[in-house]
């Protein structure tokens with residue numbers, strides 16, 4: 568009997584986890600990655616003799632699917648856990664934002680607002696239970712709880728950093744889930760050897776179980792007549808079943824007419840990200856995460872890796888990521904890398920006057936067009952199914968993880984679920 572052949576499209580964490588699971592179960596699997604490296608949004612670049620993540624990443628203790636996967640790969644004990652802290656810059660002033668006394672001294676809010684802020688934040692998870700937060704606008708929920716002024720002054724710019732102007736419309740369920748994953752003073756983990764160690768271990772597991780991993784293998788066209796037909800430059804690959812991990816707008820562009828007619832009609836906007844990495848000769852603030860609000864910067868947050876990963880992965884330097892989530896069609900997204908690096912360096916120096924230009928060893932800029940699908944109200948019922956009806960094509964994308972937060976953990980959980988999903992016999996396109 569010939570073994571079933573499954574193609575996995577995309578070599579980010581979702582595709583890697585799916586291919587790993589399939590190969591381990593004895594399925595013949597081929598992973599197709601369009602770029603020259605695996606890891607997707609968790610991928611890395613060479614810096615001196617090291618490999619550094621293009622985008623900041625950390626593991627949370629509640630990341631059960633990811634931690635189980637790391638266990639299978641023998642890497643769970645190689646996650647280094649640290650207690651990390653949060654800062655906040657508002658109107659150019661720096662504030663620690665971790666404890667009750669930090670909050671009581673948090674001058675952007677009036678004294679009675681600080682007390683209300685603390686009480687509501689403590690109760691927020693509980694206040695959200697038994698409410699239909701999927702059908703509640705974040706703005707409506709938070710304005711009601713925190714008050715108009717706190718929403719406008721702090722919460723809208725703070726949380727809006729991820730979704731831009733659309734944040735108020737996003738279901739409050741997203742925020743509620745996120746609060747369950749992250750807190751201000753949080754224990755965070757970072758894998759020894761960086762995310763590259765995890766990616767390499769997944770590749771070794773897939774290949775060790777007889778799977779094939781192909782780089783520089785961009786899928787240009789997908790059809791679903793008689794199995795799955797994948798067109799690559801100069802060749803056609805067929806499979807009995809396929810798992811696509813590509814963002815839905817990208818998949819739509821690759822689908823032939825028959826598949827396009829069968830794809831779910833869910834058209835979400837996606838936020839992209841522009842991200843600058845500063846290699847500094849001295850530490851910045853000691854806070855892992857610092858939102859930056861109304862402070863004359865184009866970036867709206869900083870992540871300092873030193874408190875989490877130390878300086879060893881960065882050849883003794885202190886690595887700081889500055890990020891701005893933005894639309895892939897924005898002028899910022901298209902901007903020249905050198906100009907952006909120069910301007911953001913000046914903004915970082917203005918924000919941290921004790922930092923001198925000579926402290927900035929190097930700056931790199933990376934961007935990604937499809938990072939966060941922006942869910943509409945009532946998305947729980949409108950999420951696309953993981954099987955494209957009547958075809959052997961499965962979808963495992965960041966648009967499928969809601970209400971979970973997009974993360975390596977939710978992608979691994981999704982991959983586990985999708986590879987275990989049966990696909991029915993092919994059916995004609997619905998009328």
Ligand SMILES: Cc1cc2nc3c(=O)[nH]c(=O)nc-3n(C[C@H](O)[C@H](O)[C@H](O)COP(=O)(O)OP(=O)(O)OC[C@H]3O[C@@H](n4cnc5c(N)ncnc54)[C@H](O)[C@@H]3O)c2cc1C
Pocket residue numbers: 576577578579580581582599600601602605606607608609622623624625626784785786787812813817840842890935938963964965973974975976978
């Ligand atoms: C700035 C930033 C910070 C983040 N921080 C964290 C964090 O701290 N912790 C955490 O867990 N998560 C974090 N994430 C989220 C996490 O990186 C993503 O949720 C996750 O990587 C998504 O994985 P994926 O495999 O679904 O998609 P992707 O990583 O996007 O992978 C898709 C893959 O498909 C490939 N591809 C595209 N087109 C084709 C084609 N035609 N043919 C073949 N291959 C193709 C791409 O090259 C890519 O490798 C962060 C993301 C960003 C951007």
